[in-house]
Structure formats: structure tokens, C-alpha cells
Amino acid sequence: MSTSSIEATSIPQPQRPWRQAKRAWRQAIVMLVVSVVGATLLMQVTGLAGVIGSYVAFALVFPVVAFLASMKYGKKAGQDKMASAIICLAFGTAFMPWMSILFTVFNRGREAFYSGFLTTDMLVNSSDQPLNMGGLSHAIVGTLILIFIASMVAIPLGIITAIYIVEVKGRFASYARFFTQAMSGVPSIVAGLFIYTTIVVVVFNRFNALAGGLALAILMLPTVARTAEEVLKLVPDDLRAASYAMGASQFSTVFRIVLPTVRSGLVTASILGVARVAGETAPLLLTSQYFVQLTTNILDGPMASLPTYIFANLGAGSDTSVARAWGGSAVLMSIVFILFVTARLLGGRNTKSRH
Amino acid sequence: MESTDLKQREIVIRRGLADRIFRRAMATGAILSLSLLALIASFLLFRGFEVFRDFGFSFITSAKWDSGSADGVTPASFGIAAMLVGSVVTAIIAITVALPFAICVALFLEYYAPSFIRKPLTAVLDLVAAIPSVIYGIWGYTILNNLAAGWAKSLNSWFDWIWFFKVPAPIFTRSPFIAGLLLALMILPITTSVAREVYSQAPRDQIDAAYGLGGTKWGAIRSVVMPFGRSGLVGGAMLGLGRALGETVAVYLVLNLVFKINLQILASAGGNVASLIATRFSEATPYELKGLMAAGLVLFLVTLAVNATATLIVNRARNTA
Incomplete structure (x- = not known):
């Protein structure tokens, strides 16, 4: 019984009749x-x-x-x-x-890019001046501030809502689930109107960035809550059961076992929420509006942001201002791309964005 | 050994203080985000109430939007009929164009694409879903507007015996048709992703059975996959419809706002409720602002109804699968 005799006979090749x-x-x-x-x-x-x-x-x-x-x-x-x-x-x-x-x-x-495009604002330049003057630093900083405010509100609230739905399973869980889903369809301009009537008119009596951030938070909340809910559902029940069997309370089970297990998924949920609102324009037109100077005071006066920068420059109409609007679009698009790729890399395969 | 009084012990959950506080806190947070919808509706109603009271039902049925002159000679008159019709017309154009493409893209990704390009293509689809609406707007304003005006002209010259393809004047830019095309592009990702989800859950054994009976791929899709995904597809289409009804900036940039009910989709006149709010907001009188709040409330209720129905349908399709 030698192997050579087997090798000598020709090995039949698999037939592939389905091949073209x-x-x-x-x-x-x-x-x-x-x-x-x-x-x-x-x-x-x-x-x-x-x-x-x-x-x-x-x-x-x-x-x-x-x-x-x-x-x-x-x-x-x-x-x-x-x-x-x-x-x-x-x-x-x-x-x-x-x-x-x-x-x-x-x-x-x-066309709009030059060395100072990302580092200067439009305080001393008008938008129809040549493209090597002025920039959009104010819009980038403004967008970051607005996103920060929105995240501070929407991420905790969204994750709490998800915990309530998946972990606490309280009386209103099914309602909370349904309405956060339905909320993702709230037109962005309505969120802007709501914040305008409450925060801008009643509380501050002037346009400000805090209002803009809150309007974005309304739009961000459903994305975060829905995605976080999907993520929490991925945690195997064995982990929870094991924790309870050790005598842990639900409180420590959630905060020491469940949440750490899905940390990257929750980060993904947050990033997807940010990507959802980074380009929102309509609510900002009614709340934080547009301003030509780099400002960091969130309580007083309008603040620039990338979407409103694009909108304002497009409205100005001259060739150079439209070029600036395209430049702003490129920056905004890049920011959204980077956020998106980060979410993908962190979240892995099993995190699905929900609408 | 006889134990007749074996009874199941009653299960009592005694939660510690930490748990009680924790559960209460989470419930409060969830109810807070839940009540946002009610808050939005009530505040808009509160602000817009005066306009509802002054104009009654004609706020919905009248097409005239006039803030009146400052001296009060011409009284203000608010009606959003033209804008409501405009919203519905553009949204219907959008979903009519988007739905066939959504079905084809979903089928392609699930059943036709080679497996090695399926993942990257899905990622690209997720990515384009995140393109901000203002970028769709600037693209529609500069590129699509001129391009689609040419298509509109051809449509008009071939089909002008159909009444809604007629135009009063040969101007084809900034029409509901173009706004509808742009909206179609914007809602395609969400409709496609719902369609893809329901199609992917079609029962594999039935598809294989169709093949086993000698059916073609198209035969299997038509007799198994499509009937299975129909209700989910309806939900996805309605989700897209809801999005299209509420879109602001993109429509604002590509549509000529005219306060007249216009069903001629190629004519350069139209509008939608959201872009009305964005257009009039900056120069509105206090009274007109109340009118805008009322318009916002109507828009909110319409989109919420559409979305809630869509959510119900999609969830049911997800669960039966």
C-alpha cells in the first residue's frame, strides 16, 4: 500500500458546469x-x-x-x-x-482652498472678495461647539432611553421604543421652530448657539437611542444571569457588565448620531443663525456653522461666494466621512444604524 | 412520605435602594425623551393658536399667504393649501422615482451582486445616506437644476397631451419635478435599506424550492422574494415619503416658491411647508411668525402620522420574518 500508486492515477478534477x-x-x-x-x-x-x-x-x-x-x-x-x-x-x-x-x-x-482657508474667519473680508482672503475657521469651530452641545444632551438621554427599553423594561418601554422610532421622522425645521419658540424667545430672548445645539439634540436623540438599543440587545442574557447569580443588583449589572461589554457599540451609536446632525441646516437657520466672526460665547448672539456658512455663501450669489460654499461643502463632507469611517472601524460588523 | 401541601412559593422581587433609584432615573430619562413629541406639538399649538382661531379651516384650504402691509390697509391672510399640495406633489414624485430604483438596488445587493463587492457597496450606501441635505441642495441648485430642465423640456415636448406635463410658460428650471428628483435621490438610501432588510429575510428554503422546480432567478424573486417583502416595502416607501414631506433646505434651493396651487409639475412654481417656514422666517412680522408656527404644527402632525404608520408596518414586517 504505497501512496505512489494513488498519485499515479489521475486525480479527477471537480466539474463546474455552472461556470460561464x-x-x-x-x-x-x-x-x-x-x-x-x-x-x-x-x-x-x-x-x-x-x-x-x-x-x-x-x-x-x-x-x-x-x-x-x-x-x-x-x-x-x-x-x-x-x-x-x-x-x-x-x-x-x-x-x-x-x-x-x-x-x-x-x-x-x-478652488476655495488656500493656506488660510481653514484658519481665518470672514470678519474683515466679504464673501465676494478674492478666494485668497478669509476662510471658514469660524464655521468649523461653530459646528464643533454645536455638535458638542447636542452630544452632551442627546447621547446620555439616548443611552438612558435605550437602557430603559432593554434593561429596565418598564411600563412605558414599548411606547418609548415606538415613539423614538417615529421621532426620527420629525422634520428638522420643526425641531428648529420648537427650540425657537421655547429657548430663543422665552429663555434668552436672542439667537444663540445653545439653542442651536439643543435643536440638533432633538434630531440626534432618536438615532442614538435606536442604535444603542440594537447594541444593548446584542449582549447575551447569560452575562446578565451570571451577574445576578453572583448577587449583583441590576444597577451594578448594567454599569459594570452590560455597558462595558458594548462600549465600542455605544461609541458607534454616538458617532452615527453626530454624523446625522453635523450637516443639518434648517434648524440652525432658526436658532443659531450665521455670523462672520469666530465666537465661542454660546449664550449670546448667533454663531456660524458649516451648513449655515454654505447656505449664506450660496445665497450671496457672486462667483467667489459660491466657490466658498463649495469649499465649505468639501470640508463638511470630509468631516461626515471621517465620522462615518471611525464609526465603522470602532463598531465592527454587528452594529447597524437604525432609522 | 406524602406531602400534600406542596405549594409554589410566591416570587417576590425586593429591589435594593440603588436599584430603585436606578430604575426611577432611567424611567425619568426615557419619559423625558418620550414627552418631547408632546412638548413640540403643544408649544407649536400654543404659539400658533391665534392664527388657527382667526382663520379656522381656511388656513388649510386657502392658498393665499400675505403678511399684510405695515399700516394695516391690506389685512394679513394666511393659508397653506398651496404649500401642502406642493409638499405632497414633490413627495409623490420623489417616491414614484425612488421606489423602482430602491427595489432594483436592494435586489441587486441581495441576489445579484458578487459576494466580494456586496460589503463595500453596502458601506457606500450607508455613507451616501449621511450626505447632508445642504450638500444635496447646493448640487441640485448648480448641477441638477440645469440638467433636469433639459429633461423636463423633452418630457413636455413628448407628453404635453397629459395635463400635468403642460406648462404655462416655457421655463423649466426650479420646478416641482426637479425638487422631486432631488428628493428621490435623498430618500433612496432609507427606502433601499428597508427593502434590503426585508428581502434578505425571504425564506431560503422557498427560494431553493423555486430553483428546484426549474425556476429561473427572476422567477424565484418574483414568486417568493417580492411577495414576501411587499408589506415591508410599503413601510420603507412611507418612511421615505415622510422624509420627503419634511425636507427643507434642498427644496428651498431648487424650488421656486409661489403661493398658488400648482399641479403642473414641470412649471417653475411650487413650494412645500418646510421651505415656506425657512423662507418667511427671517422677515416675518410677529403675527406672521404665529402663522409659521401653525404651519409647522400641521407639517409636524402630517409627518408624524406618516412616520408612525410606516414604523408600525416596518416593525410588523421585521417581526413576522
Whole structure:
């Protein structure tokens, strides 16, 4: 019994009948060529033109060609191929505008950048001056302050709500769960109006950044609460049972066992909440408004923020101010991206953002 | 050995002081965040009450919004019919455009995409969901507006025998159509993610059974996956609808605010309640401000109703799966 006799016989290769045969590839290329020719003809007839027009023509012709090409295997096969073609094309089409947004933001935003763009404010410069004067330091600082205020309110409250729903399981747990979900659909401008009527008008009688932060907190709360709830549910009940069996109270079980277990998940929940509100504009228009100077007084007077900076510069209308708005968009987009990637890296795979 | 009086001991939970305080504190926090919705509604009602009282039902049915002259010669008149119709029209355009794409993208990610690009694509989808609305707005204002005006022109020249594709004047920018397209793009991520979630829970054994009967992939999707995901999809669409109804800045930037009920979606006139508030807020008289509060309350109640219904549907779809 030697192994050599086994090696001598040829080892059968696994059959892979589902693999695309060479013929299938050839057919795909033929289909593509036919579709391009068909699309060109269609463009002649209908007057579709330009890059987008040719794409539309192609998207109209290709599924039909796919259908006809598979008709020799029967109608069902034809429908199947046509559905695949439509689904893949629709997917590609849906992603195009987003790619356009990201590309445009960073491409147009580049113009506004110079060495002092991130470090100067607009106190001594007007927005239609050349792009090498003034910047958006005031807006960045303002956004950070607003986010800080919102986080101080929304993160504890959101996590407490989640603890109430998952750990305490009190009488109102199902209501709390339902209404935090429904709350995520509150229009941002309504949150702004609410804070305006209460904090701005009644308490301070002037626009201020604290009001802006609180308005953002309302919008941030549901995201934090929902995501934290999902995270807490991931904690295995064995851990809680073990803790109780050791004689621990619920208080120490939650704070010494449950919360430390999901620390990174809670951080993710918080970051997702921040990413949700970092770009909110409408509530800030009614609460913290816009100001050209870097200010840090949160109780008195308006404060700039990146979204309102973009909004104000877009409204100013001159070429340079619109360029500044694009520059602001690039900075805002980068901040949201960084937050998002951080949340992904910290949270791992099993933390899902909830809406 | 006979024990006839074996009784189950009553379970009594005696919580320590720390636990009682802890539970009370958590409940207080949760009820605080719960009561925010009631607080919002009551404060807006309190501030806007005067306008509701003065205009009654015509606040909803009248399309005229006029803050009146300072000397009181022309009286103020507030009605949000045009804006409400505008909100609904743009939101319906948005969901009509977004829903087919949401279905296709969800099906692609769940059943067509090769497994190695599924994860990165899902991450990209989550990422674009976080694009701030003001960035959609600036993109819509500078890029989409001109682009879609051309499409609107073609639609108008081909389909002007359909009444809502007619226009009073050949101006195609800043129309409800364009606002609807932008909103479609903004609500696509949320609708897609709900659709993807319900489609991913379609019973694997039934799909395999469909294949086993000799069905094609499309056959399995049409006869198993789609019927299974239908109710969840309705919920996802309504969530998107709620978002589209309440969007402010993006609509403000791409839509021409006109106080006239306009159902011609390609015409350069429209509005929505949220952008009305944003537009009029900065120069509003105290009385007009109350009108805006009342408008905000109407918007709040409408979106809350839509969202609550959507949440119920989505939760049910999640739980039955």
C-alpha cells in the first residue's frame, strides 16, 4: 500500500458546469455591440443626445437585446436575462448621481482652498472678495461647539432611553421604543421652530448657539437611542444571569457588565448620531443663525456653522461666494466621512444604524 | 412520605435602594425623551393658536399667504393649501422615482451582486445616506437644476397631451419635478435599506424550492422574494415619503416658491411647508411668525402620522420574518 500508486492515477478534477463557458462570454460581447449599435440608432430617431442621452438609449436597448438573445432558451429565460439587465442597470444608474455629488463637491471645493482657508474667519473680508482672503475657521469651530452641545444632551438621554427599553423594561418601554422610532421622522425645521419658540424667545430672548445645539439634540436623540438599543440587545442574557447569580443588583449589572461589554457599540451609536446632525441646516437657520466672526460665547448672539456658512455663501450669489460654499461643502463632507469611517472601524460588523 | 401541601412559593422581587433609584432615573430619562413629541406639538399649538382661531379651516384650504402691509390697509391672510399640495406633489414624485430604483438596488445587493463587492457597496450606501441635505441642495441648485430642465423640456415636448406635463410658460428650471428628483435621490438610501432588510429575510428554503422546480432567478424573486417583502416595502416607501414631506433646505434651493396651487409639475412654481417656514422666517412680522408656527404644527402632525404608520408596518414586517 504505497501512496505512489494513488498519485499515479489521475486525480479527477471537480466539474463546474455552472461556470460561464467561453461561448457565454462571446455572446455577452456580441450583445454589448448590438446594444451600442441599437442605442445609436435610437438616438438618431428620438433626438436623445449627449452623454446622459446615450446612456439612457443604451439602458433602453440593452434589456431588450438581452431578452431577445436568450429567447432561444424559451420565454422564461428571456425574462430572466431581461430582469438581470434591468436590475444591474438600475443599480448603476442610482449610483451615478451620488458619484456626481461627491466628485463635484471635492472638485469645485478645491478652488476655495488656500493656506488660510481653514484658519481665518470672514470678519474683515466679504464673501465676494478674492478666494485668497478669509476662510471658514469660524464655521468649523461653530459646528464643533454645536455638535458638542447636542452630544452632551442627546447621547446620555439616548443611552438612558435605550437602557430603559432593554434593561429596565418598564411600563412605558414599548411606547418609548415606538415613539423614538417615529421621532426620527420629525422634520428638522420643526425641531428648529420648537427650540425657537421655547429657548430663543422665552429663555434668552436672542439667537444663540445653545439653542442651536439643543435643536440638533432633538434630531440626534432618536438615532442614538435606536442604535444603542440594537447594541444593548446584542449582549447575551447569560452575562446578565451570571451577574445576578453572583448577587449583583441590576444597577451594578448594567454599569459594570452590560455597558462595558458594548462600549465600542455605544461609541458607534454616538458617532452615527453626530454624523446625522453635523450637516443639518434648517434648524440652525432658526436658532443659531450665521455670523462672520469666530465666537465661542454660546449664550449670546448667533454663531456660524458649516451648513449655515454654505447656505449664506450660496445665497450671496457672486462667483467667489459660491466657490466658498463649495469649499465649505468639501470640508463638511470630509468631516461626515471621517465620522462615518471611525464609526465603522470602532463598531465592527454587528452594529447597524437604525432609522 | 406524602406531602400534600406542596405549594409554589410566591416570587417576590425586593429591589435594593440603588436599584430603585436606578430604575426611577432611567424611567425619568426615557419619559423625558418620550414627552418631547408632546412638548413640540403643544408649544407649536400654543404659539400658533391665534392664527388657527382667526382663520379656522381656511388656513388649510386657502392658498393665499400675505403678511399684510405695515399700516394695516391690506389685512394679513394666511393659508397653506398651496404649500401642502406642493409638499405632497414633490413627495409623490420623489417616491414614484425612488421606489423602482430602491427595489432594483436592494435586489441587486441581495441576489445579484458578487459576494466580494456586496460589503463595500453596502458601506457606500450607508455613507451616501449621511450626505447632508445642504450638500444635496447646493448640487441640485448648480448641477441638477440645469440638467433636469433639459429633461423636463423633452418630457413636455413628448407628453404635453397629459395635463400635468403642460406648462404655462416655457421655463423649466426650479420646478416641482426637479425638487422631486432631488428628493428621490435623498430618500433612496432609507427606502433601499428597508427593502434590503426585508428581502434578505425571504425564506431560503422557498427560494431553493423555486430553483428546484426549474425556476429561473427572476422567477424565484418574483414568486417568493417580492411577495414576501411587499408589506415591508410599503413601510420603507412611507418612511421615505415622510422624509420627503419634511425636507427643507434642498427644496428651498431648487424650488421656486409661489403661493398658488400648482399641479403642473414641470412649471417653475411650487413650494412645500418646510421651505415656506425657512423662507418667511427671517422677515416675518410677529403675527406672521404665529402663522409659521401653525404651519409647522400641521407639517409636524402630517409627518408624524406618516412616520408612525410606516414604523408600525416596518416593525410588523421585521417581526413576522
